[in-house]
Amino acid sequence: MGAHHDDKHDAPDGHGRALRLGIGGPVGSGKTALVAALCRSLGPSMRLGVVTNDIYTTEDADFLRRAGVLDPDRILAVQTGCCPHTAIRDDIAANLDAVETLEERFGPLDLVIVESGGDNLTATFSRGLADSQIFVLDVSGGDKVPRKGGPGVTTADLLVVNKTDLAPMVGADLTVMSRDAGAVRDGRPVLFTSIREDGGAHGVAEWVSGVVDSWHHHGHLHDGEVVP
Amino acid sequence: MHAALLLLADSRLPAGGHAHSGGAEEAVRAGTVTGPDDLARFLRGRLATAGLVAAALAAAACELGSAAVDTSERVDGDAGTGEGDPAMLPWRRLDAEADARTASPAQREAARTQGRLLVRTARRIWPSPALESLARAVPDGAHHPVALGATAAAAGCDPGQAALAAAYWSVTGPATAAVRLLGLDPVAVHRLLADLAPSLGATARAARTALHTWTADPGAPWTTNPDVPWTADPDDRRASSPDIGRATDPDLIGVEFMSDACWAALPATTAPALDLLAESHLRAETRLFVS
Numbered sequence: 001m002g003a004h005h006d007d008k009h010d011a012p013d014g015h016g017r018a019l020r021l022g023i024g025g026p027v028g029s030g031k032t033a034l035v036a037a038l039c040r041s042l043g044p045s046m047r048l049g050v051v052t053n054d055i056y057t058t059e060d061a062d063f064l065r066r067a068g069v070l071d072p073d074r075i076l077a078v079q080t081g082c083c084p085h086t087a088i089r090d091d092i093a094a095n096l097d098a099v100e101t102l103e104e105r106f107g108p109l110d111l112v113i114v115e116s117g118g119d120n121l122t123a124t125f126s127r128g129l130a131d132s133q134i135f136v137l138d139v140s141g142g143d144k145v146p147r148k149g150g151p152g153v154t155t156a157d158l159l160v161v162n163k164t165d166l167a168p169m170v171g172a173d174l175t176v177m178s179r180d181a182g183a184v185r186d187g188r189p190v191l192f193t194s195i196r197e198d199g200g201a202h203g204v205a206e207w208v209s210g211v212v213d214s215w216h217h218h219g220h221l222h223d224g225e226v227v228p
Numbered sequence: 229m230h231a232a233l234l235l236l237a238d239s240r241l242p243a244g245g246h247a248h249s250g251g252a253e254e255a256v257r258a259g260t261v262t263g264p265d266d267l268a269r270f271l272r273g274r275l276a277t278a279g280l281v282a283a284a285l286a287a288a289a290c291e292l293g294s295a296a297v298d299t300s301e302r303v304d305g306d307a308g309t310g311e312g313d314p315a316m317l318p319w320r321r322l323d324a325e326a327d328a329r330t331a332s333p334a335q336r337e338a339a340r341t342q343g344r345l346l347v348r349t350a351r352r353i354w355p356s357p358a359l360e361s362l363a364r365a366v367p368d369g370a371h372h373p374v375a376l377g378a379t380a381a382a383a384g385c386d387p388g389q390a391a392l393a394a395a396y397w398s399v400t401g402p403a404t405a406a407v408r409l410l411g412l413d414p415v416a417v418h419r420l421l422a423d424l425a426p427s428l429g430a431t432a433r434a435a436r437t438a439l440h441t442w443t444a445d446p447g448a449p450w451t452t453n454p455d456v457p458w459t460a461d462p463d464d465r466r467a468s469s470p471d472i473g474r475a476t477d478p479d480l481i482g483v484e485f486m487s488d489a490c491w492a493a494l495p496a497t498t499a500p501a502l503d504l505l506a507e508s509h510l511r512a513e514t515r516l517f518v519s
Contacts, residue, residue, distance in 0.1 A: 081247035091242040093345040
């Protein structure tokens with residue numbers, strides 16, 4: 001390592017930077033709406049930044065900026081060249097660059113949310129990019145999705161099942177979804193939301209607050225996992 | 229061949245390259261590239277223009293980076309950290325040469341973004357004084373070929389290999405992008421790349437020749453070289469450089485002396501069509517790629 005290496009990602013003190021929270025999930029499941037809801041709920045008490053990974057241009061970033069939930073300058077968009085999962089998993093350079101740009105411009109920050117582009121059930125965030133990750137499904141994809149699993153559903157730190165208000169209309173059985181998710185997730189939490197009805201996604205916001213609190217004050221995120 | 233060259237040329241190198249199409253996305257949108265035949269011509273043109281320039285810049289950066297590695301072995305660890313660090317000057321100057329060869333602001337931005345991401349990645353893979361100097365000298369990101377040459381030096385490659393890697397990058401990124409955008413047969417596109425292999429080697433050699441037209445004998449009188457049509461009279465630039473003679477480290481005077489005159493003579497065969505594609509891409513309503 002060079003004598004004057006100053007790549008913050010390598011900083012030995014994990015507390016010297018914001019918690020990086022990845023939010024992934026299929027197209028249309030409500031990732032951007034969840035990011036907006038978290039900004040509404042957490043914005044008053046936390047210093048936030050948001051990085052979006054868009055399929056086309058800067059659509060999600062523009063949506064968030066228009067929503068007025070956060071200073072538009074604190075929202076950066078990363079373009080992924082047809083491969084949204086590559087940018088969050090295999091080649092995270094552009095996302096790290098965006099996260100650190102936000103921290104340099106507005107830091108110190110408490111939380112930087114990295115929203116992935118809509119992708120399939122196999123897309124998860126690299127641990128080199130996200131300290132913690134949420135996977136978002138919606139009920140209209142069918143109540144079999146949790147049973148099908150995939151790394152997003154099984155390994156995310158929190159699974160959010162959104163659009164519960166649509167369940168009766170699409171014939172989705174929330175009990176089945178809850179039971180199947182529990183079976184493949186080895187006890188990791190699952191939350192059901194309807195962000196259209198609860199614009200602050202309060203259950204999820206509470207979970208995120210707990211994670212951010214652990215990161216900054218207790219030095220660990222999960223049982224037995226010590227922050228480097 | 230140094231095996232690290234394989235890592236440098238691998239499209240899986242996690243340095244953000246996958247999000248750039250090198251003008252291919254806009255060429256597809258404009259209807260210029262519609263299939264393998266168009267793509268073959270696009271790639272050949274790109275290699276002969278932007279590819280040659282990138283290869284020459286990468287070779288120069290690798291030479292500079294290798295010199296930085298050698299020099300640093302003779303300096304103690306605290307030297308060269310400040311803003312006045314003489315090791316940063318040649319990096320800035322070489323980067324300015326890249327800027328001068330990149331007319332389109334959109335291309336400059338794309339080249340700097342890719343360079344910044346490459347340096348961020350390379351500093352962790354191949355920690356080296358050359359990359360540290362470059363990162364400090366051009367904190368917003370050096371042009372990608374300059375970053376690639378510095379990375380090649382850090383990885384132990386020689387300037388010819390750096391030039392080859394740059395030539396390779398100049399066509400493989402756009403080729404892959406075209407496969408994704410047009411749904412082309414990936415085997416057919418790799419066939420096109422295989423057909424270009426001899427030209428890649430020739431481009432790398434031409435880049436080295438251009439560089440060594442001036443560096444082979446730095447003590448010789450500076451004259452224009454009739455074999456190298458883009459050479460201007462370098463005496464003016466050398467005489468007007470405010471930094472010549474100011475460097476205190478005798479090892480660096482050589483680099484200073486070399487850089488000003490010979491880098492000005494590097495190829496500047498950039499393609500106006502690529503500049504125009506980059507500018508119109510920036511204004512396109514929908515884009516999948518950064519550039």
